[in-house]
Amino acid sequence: MTDDTVAARITINASAETVFEVLTDPATHAAIDGTGWVQQPVDTDRLTAVGQIFRMGMYHDGHPNKQYEMANRIEVFDPPTAIAWTPGAQPRHIPGRDPAEGDAVEYGGWIWRYDLKPDGADRTIVTLTYDWSRVQNRDIDFPPFRTEHLDNSLRHLAELAERP
Numbered sequence: 001m002t003d004d005t006v007a008a009r010i011t012i013n014a015s016a017e018t019v020f021e022v023l024t025d026p027a028t029h030a031a032i033d034g035t036g037w038v039q040q041p042v043d044t045d046r047l048t049a050v051g052q053i054f055r056m057g058m059y060h061d062g063h064p065n066k067q068y069e070m071a072n073r074i075e076v077f078d079p080p081t082a083i084a085w086t087p088g089a090q091p092r093h094i095p096g097r098d099p100a101e102g103d104a105v106e107y108g109g110w111i112w113r114y115d116l117k118p119d120g121a122d123r124t125i126v127t128l129t130y131d132w133s134r135v136q137n138r139d140i141d142f143p144p145f146r147t148e149h150l151d152n153s154l155r156h157l158a159e160l161a162e163r164p
Contacts, residue, residue, distance in 0.1 A: 004132050004133035005129055005130065005131045006147045006150060007127055007130070008150035008151045008153075009125060009126065009127045009128075010125075011124070011126075012125075012154075012158040013122060013158075014122060014123075014158075014162050016080040016117070016124045017079075018124075019124050019126060019157065019161045021080075023047075023157070024046050024047040024083065025047075026041035026054050027041055027044060029041065030056075032153055032160065033156070035149045035153075041055070042054075043055045048077070049074065050075065051073065051074060053073050053105070054074075054085075055069050055072070056070050056072065057069055070089060071088045071089065071105045072085040072087050072088070073105070075111060075113075076113065080116055081117070082114065082115050082116065083113070083114050084111050084112060084113035084114070085112055086108075086109070087108065088106055088107035089105065108135055109135035109136060110131065111129075111134070112128070112129075112130060113129045113130075114127070114128055124161075126154060128150050128157075130150065
């Protein structure tokens with residue numbers, strides 16, 4: 001852990017391929033989430049490549065709208081050893097801009113990253129890192145959650161990956 005990252009690690013009784021498969025399915029992300037903020041996928045296509053964007057429905061009492069969406073862009077995609085994404089938000093329509101042009105996603109600079117290291121045929125060491133080193137606008141304290149939420153997320157991931 002550095003001043004701009006927090007990380008947690010767990011050993012999961014499943015192959016790296018199985019764990020990676022769970023992580024690439026947006027439908028599992030609400031069940032994995034340790035904060036309770038992730039609600040449901042808006043985009044349900046399996047994650048397959050760097051640059052792919054998948055949107056998730058979110059809920060947070062501290063958010064002005066309570067319910068909102070995050071547009072996550074895949075930054076690292078290296079099956080079955082690493083996957084990472086940076087969350088962004090699509091602002092409300094910008095006055096004077098043609099709605100047909102759409103409004104650009106604004107990425108805040110933080111990254112969620114999962115690194116998977118096989119530990120035998122059916123065990124995987126998974127490290128979850130939250131990195132905010134590229135955040136320019138620090139209007140909120142980082143991380144914006146208690147660090148034990150990473151441990152919760154990894155336990156939830158293990159439960160999903162270890163199912164028969």
